Amino acid sequence: MVLTQQNTLVIMAPMNWQKLIAELQAAGLSQVQIGQRLGKSQAWVSAAAAGKYDDLRWGDGQRLIDLHREVTSAQAVLDAPPAAAA
Numbered sequence: 001m002v003l004t005q006q007n008t009l010v011i012m013a014p015m016n017w018q019k020l021i022a023e024l025q026a027a028g029l030s031q032v033q034i035g036q037r038l039g040k041s042q043a044w045v046s047a048a049a050a051g052k053y054d055d056l057r058w059g060d061g062q063r064l065i066d067l068h069r070e071v072t073s074a075q076a077v078l079d080a081p082p083a084a085a086a
Contacts, residue, residue, distance in 0.1 A: 022049065024071055038063045039063070
């Protein structure tokens with residue numbers, strides 16, 4: 001739960017680390033590449049992908065979220081249809 005500046009209580013669902021890693025792999029990154037980008041081993045990525053961690057350290061989770069945003073936004077640009085000529 002998080003209390004916002006407007007004193008509104010927001011209940012946050014747990015992050016699905018497995019889904020983020022699966023989507024990174026679907027975008028073409030290997031577990032080794034994901035680990036290298038996160039400063040972690042392939043074994044760590046494999047364990048996280050298998051759900052062996054209930055939660056990640058804040059820094060690890062934030063790096064994974066940032067990598068996911070970077071890769072999926074780049075993938076969206078590549079998948080976008082070409083702009084029509086003016």
